[in-house]
Amino acid sequence: MISRKARGDPLSPEEALPGLDLEQHLRDPAIKQRFVTTMFEVIAPRYDRFTRVFSYGMDRGWKRTLLAELANGLRPGSLVLDLACGTGDLTLGAATTTARPRVLGVDISHRMVAAARRRRGEPDVSDGVWLAAGHMPTLALRDGSVDAVTAGYALRNAPDYRAVLDEIKRVLKQGGRLLTLDFYRPQTPVWRRLFLGYLRLSGNLFGWLWHRQPVAYGYIASSIEHFVSWQEFSRALERRGFAVERVHRRLLGGICIHAARLSES
Secondary structure, rough: OOOOHHHOOOOOOOHHHHHHHHHHHHOOOOHHHHHHHHHHHHHHHHHHHHHHHOOOOOHHHHHHHHHHHHHHHOOOOEEEHHHHHHHHHHHHHHHHOOOEEEEEEEEEOOOHHHHHHHHHOOOOOHHHHEEEEEEOOOOOOOOOEEEEEEEOOOOHHHHOOOHHHHHHHHHHHEEEEEEEEEEEOOOHHHHHHHHHHHHHHHHHHHHHHHEEEEEEEHHHHHHHOOOOOOHHHHHHHHHOEEEEEEEEHHHHHEEEEEEEEEOOO
């Protein structure tokens, strides 16, 4: 029997992922998105369980901290954009932070969006929540149309996080807020080696056990190596006119929640 690959048929994400070179894709912004999208299509069915187990349940607390920052000063009827919404943790959480919520969750992975829709249940036009496929560097939104942006484990996975920050600045209103949660590259050499070593070992193990593809979660450590420290990320925000109001540091800076506001001109 001739294989699908030999026939030239499109491969499923599960078939395509083993053939993608991780380091090559992380080094080249032009092709990074291909790897990231394929990987998230593969892990979508078990993503929620993985984030809870992999973080020893701490992920819930990190997201509660971000949502508490979001709720601080958010007016009823504000439009919140949740980037790389995944299965909808922050999207659905944001809808509970104010009266008359309007929350748009976007993700480039169609399987992630489908999972978020299943989790949300039967849509109700009155709940103010929308879920759609979308690409972070090119959002189909008007300039200055969004009151707040949330981004959980999002910018590290972008082809170029700086381009996404520029796009966030474009769609945010003056005085609008940005709340991010992500892994960062620790500056201290010893902690960086220990932190990334643990993430690589445990990620590869979970990837093999759950998908027979170590890279599915081993990707996390490599993506952090190619990312920036939380201090560098803060400086990138400031260069774009954001005032960093608070940084909640966890795991010695390996995880951080940034709360920033776009300065009013």
